[in-house]
Amino acid sequence: MALRHYTLDFSLSTAVDSTSTVAGLLSIFHEQELTETVHDTNGHGYLATFVGKHGRLVILRVHSRGLVTIDLQCYEEDNIAQLDNLLNALEKKLKVLLNGNITRIKKLPALVRGAKVDRYWPTADGRIVEYDIDQVVYDEDSDYQNIKILHSRQYGNILVLDGDVNLAESDFAYTQAITGNGRESYAGKEVLILGGGDGGILAELVKKKPKMITMVEIDQKVIDGCKRHMRKTCGDILDNLKGDCYQILIEDCVPLLKKYVREGRMFDYVINDLTAIPISTAPEEDSMWEFLRLILDLSIQVLHPRGKYFTQGNSATLTEALSLYEEQLGKLSCPVDFRKEVVCVPSYLEQWVFYTAWKK
Amino acid sequence: MALRHYTLDFSLSTAVDSTSTVAGLLSIFHEQELTETVHDTNGHGYLATFVGKHGRLVILRVHSRGLVTIDLQCYEEDNIAQLDNLLNALEKKLKVLLNGNITRIKKLPALVRGAKVDRYWPTADGRIVEYDIDQVVYDEDSDYQNIKILHSRQYGNILVLDGDVNLAESDFAYTQAITGNGRESYAGKEVLILGGGDGGILAELVKKKPKMITMVEIDQKVIDGCKRHMRKTCGDILDNLKGDCYQILIEDCVPLLKKYVREGRMFDYVINDLTAIPISTAPEEDSMWEFLRLILDLSIQVLHPRGKYFTQGNSATLTEALSLYEEQLGKLSCPVDFRKEVVCVPSYLEQWVFYTAWKK
Numbered sequence: 001m002a003l004r005h006y007t008l009d010f011s012l013s014t015a016v017d018s019t020s021t022v023a024g025l026l027s028i029f030h031e032q033e034l035t036e037t038v039h040d041t042n043g044h045g046y047l048a049t050f051v052g053k054h055g056r057l058v059i060l061r062v063h064s065r066g067l068v069t070i071d072l073q074c075y076e077e078d079n080i081a082q083l084d085n086l087l088n089a090l091e092k093k094l095k096v097l098l099n100g101n102i103t104r105i106k107k108l109p110a111l112v113r114g115a116k117v118d119r120y121w122p123t124a125d126g127r128i129v130e131y132d133i134d135q136v137v138y139d140e141d142s143d144y145q146n147i148k149i150l151h152s153r154q155y156g157n158i159l160v161l162d163g164d165v166n167l168a169e170s171d172f173a174y175t176q177a178i179t180g181n182g183r184e185s186y187a188g189k190e191v192l193i194l195g196g197g198d199g200g201i202l203a204e205l206v207k208k209k210p211k212m213i214t215m216v217e218i219d220q221k222v223i224d225g226c227k228r229h230m231r232k233t234c235g236d237i238l239d240n241l242k243g244d245c246y247q248i249l250i251e252d253c254v255p256l257l258k259k260y261v262r263e264g265r266m267f268d269y270v271i272n273d274l275t276a277i278p279i280s281t282a283p284e285e286d287s288m289w290e291f292l293r294l295i296l297d298l299s300i301q302v303l304h305p306r307g308k309y310f311t312q313g314n315s316a317t318l319t320e321a322l323s324l325y326e327e328q329l330g331k332l333s334c335p336v337d338f339r340k341e342v343v344c345v346p347s348y349l350e351q352w353v354f355y356t357a358w359k360k
Numbered sequence: 361m362a363l364r365h366y367t368l369d370f371s372l373s374t375a376v377d378s379t380s381t382v383a384g385l386l387s388i389f390h391e392q393e394l395t396e397t398v399h400d401t402n403g404h405g406y407l408a409t410f411v412g413k414h415g416r417l418v419i420l421r422v423h424s425r426g427l428v429t430i431d432l433q434c435y436e437e438d439n440i441a442q443l444d445n446l447l448n449a450l451e452k453k454l455k456v457l458l459n460g461n462i463t464r465i466k467k468l469p470a471l472v473r474g475a476k477v478d479r480y481w482p483t484a485d486g487r488i489v490e491y492d493i494d495q496v497v498y499d500e501d502s503d504y505q506n507i508k509i510l511h512s513r514q515y516g517n518i519l520v521l522d523g524d525v526n527l528a529e530s531d532f533a534y535t536q537a538i539t540g541n542g543r544e545s546y547a548g549k550e551v552l553i554l555g556g557g558d559g560g561i562l563a564e565l566v567k568k569k570p571k572m573i574t575m576v577e578i579d580q581k582v583i584d585g586c587k588r589h590m591r592k593t594c595g596d597i598l599d600n601l602k603g604d605c606y607q608i609l610i611e612d613c614v615p616l617l618k619k620y621v622r623e624g625r626m627f628d629y630v631i632n633d634l635t636a637i638p639i640s641t642a643p644e645e646d647s648m649w650e651f652l653r654l655i656l657d658l659s660i661q662v663l664h665p666r667g668k669y670f671t672q673g674n675s676a677t678l679t680e681a682l683s684l685y686e687e688q689l690g691k692l693s694c695p696v697d698f699r700k701e702v703v704c705v706p707s708y709l710e711q712w713v714f715y716t717a718w719k720k
Contacts, residue, residue, distance in 0.1 A: 001423055001424075001425040001426060003421075003423070003427065003429055007471070007473065009473045009474050011474050035400075037397060037399065037409075039397065039409065040395075040411065041411060042411075042413065044414065044415030047411065047417065049397075049399065049409050049419075051399045051400065051401060051402075051407065053402065055401055055404030055423070057407065059409075059417075061363075061433075063361060063415070063474075064361075065361040066361055066474075067361050067362075067363065069363055069474065071431070073421075104478065106473070106480070108471070108480055108482065108488050109482050109486050109487060109488045111367070113367065113369045113427075113429055113466070114371050114423075114427040114429065114464075118464065119487075120466070120468055122468065122469050125492065126469050127469060127479075127490040127492065128468050128471070128488060129488075129489045129490065129709065130487040130488045131487070132487060132677055132710075153676075153677045154675075154677050154710060155711070170704070170711070173704070316513075316514045317513050317514050344530070344533070344706040346704040346711065349489065349709045350492075351514040351515070351530070351706065
């Protein structure tokens with residue numbers, strides 16, 4: 001069962017007399033067999049609820065300072081055309097009643113609440129955005145997270161981890177950004193990918209004839225879902241965990257990084273493609289920032305003196321979180337320089353910051 | 361005056377007994393001094409409205425088939441932390457009451473209704489999206505349209521014509537796409553730009569040393585706004601209506617195109633940057649399609665035999681409108697071939713189709 005929720009708002013240049021406005025609308029409500037209840041708002045304008053057949057609900061508010069709001073809720077299987085007509089009739093009548101006083105009329109696309117397929121995946125910076133998602137193609141809980149792959153007509157399949165949009169098949173811009181935007185030469189190089197379970201980075205970099213790519217992904221179920229449903233991103237690279245110039249290790253990257261540090265193992269490129277808040281089986285650091293710094297620190301330790309570390313950062317508008325991340329970059333055991341770049345990743349619906357760091 | 365509207369929805373695997381659910385929540389409402397009205401829904405579940413101080417309104421619905429919805433409206437200047445607490449308390453309590461039965465909890469970012477600065481500019485394909493807009497920097501009605509320039513932290517200033525997001529300062533991808541994505545050589549060429557009042561195309565193409573660019577923009581007020589507020593897009597190109605290799609004509613392009621046809625004037629490139637093609641495919645919109653075809657037809661008539669015609673199309677998901685446009689391309693007096701490309705224009709928040717056409 002899903003509920004359609006319409007809103008229709010009139011912003012006004014001056015406050016309006018609710019009595020005449022409401023009186024002018026009542027015939028429309030009564031035609032639709034809506035039963036009225038007027039509420040006492042204790043001086044905060046006029047408020048009435050109207051309950052109708054089939055579970056229909058309308059809320060009319062004439063606010064005391066230049067705003068009229070209407071909410072209309074109905075079920076998805078209701079006669080939508082009839083309700084569109086009702087809303088249009090209300091809009092038309094209000095245009096007449098409020099003539100000369102209107103500064104804005106806003107009718108938003110209806111919110112669909114409780115639908116089987118959820119189309120609302122807010123941005124990292126907390127804005128509501130609706131995707132053209134029409135199907136859930138994969139939905140699994142692993143030991144680490146919830147993994148969803150959702151189909152969008154314009155972005156292809158979208159990988160969503162614990163409610164965060166990670167990558168869509170349209171998002172080659174992400175793969176390009178996190179591998180240096182075409183400025184690097186990977187031929188003959190040693191590469192370490194942290195995370196990267198969608199296979200996008202791996203599929204792209206094996207084309208560049210590297211010496212060896214090691215990818216460390218903790219969650220087999222991410223790989224299982226992506227190798228079936230994100231093939232525009234990963235091609236056939238996830239079909240085998242080993243190839244001529246790559247290996248995929250299904251394990252936690254933290255112990256592995258520590259082992260590499262002990263062994264003195266070095267990489268030309270370390271690409272951190274972990275989720276925004278990385279997952280580990282045994283985080284020994286309490287705060288998220290300390291854990292992020294641990295991964296950063298270990299990554300830089302296994303980086304060749306002239307190697308490069310790439311990672312995604314955050315929404316370009318989350319300046320505080322970005323500053324805190326940059327603070328961590330200043331606290332590493334081995335000093336680094338860094339630069340950042342703002343990139344448009346199509347399915348993110350927000351500008352995203354990517355970092356490159358290297359040893360001083 | 362602005363209204364914050366919160367929603368909190370619980371999707372359930374089975375229908376739930378409203379009596380016990382509601383009883384478990386009442387103490388929370390009463391603590392907040394909310395006055396309850398229970399409505400008769402005629403068998404469509406439980407519905408209660410709660411009116412509180414400061415114009416607060418809560419609507420609680422326990423729907424008959426596995427959905428609980430809560431709406432909370434308050435004024436922007438209300439104690440938002442207190443209302444967050446109320447919503448959190450309701451969520452926490454419902455988690456307990458509905459334990460084992462919950463398939464999804466959805467709390468969307470609050471809708472802000474009637475705010476001075478409007479942040480909601482739905483996509484061409486009708487989805488709700490919220491922008492990080494914090495300021496209206498230009499708002500003028502011309503003889504032709506409403507022109508707004510809105511400031512976004514991540515996209516820079518955004519030009520909005522009659523409610524349609526046209527171009528932001530972040531959208532160099534648009535300029536690239538509508539000029540052939542770097543595949544063309546404009547040096548020494550004759551170029552005609554239809555529309556283009558934001559100056560983005562003109563500013564980019566003058567760098568390519570063309571022989572002459574003629575830009576025909578009908579609306580002086582678009583140019584006035586953009587030359588002040590979209591300088592990342594237009595640079596200083598709009599400061600003068602004439603330069604070494606360009607001229608800007610403030611007039612309707614149709615009579616001008618007709619004059620060019622009569623004179624046998626030819627261009628190597630015609631770039632149609634007029635506002636978007638209509639979305640409606642209803643029969644009464646026929647004249648709009650005919651108007652579009654007229655412009656197309658005239659444009660192709662002034663195109664050199666080996667020239668190229670570039671234009672933006674529509675949202676990639678509006679396949680019907682795109683097909684209708686392609687139908688027009690098949691009806692021109694001079695036969696053309698065409699190709700299309702899907703491009704991510706950052707501020708659009710949807711994938712966009714661009715067309716290239718040329719004489720057969």
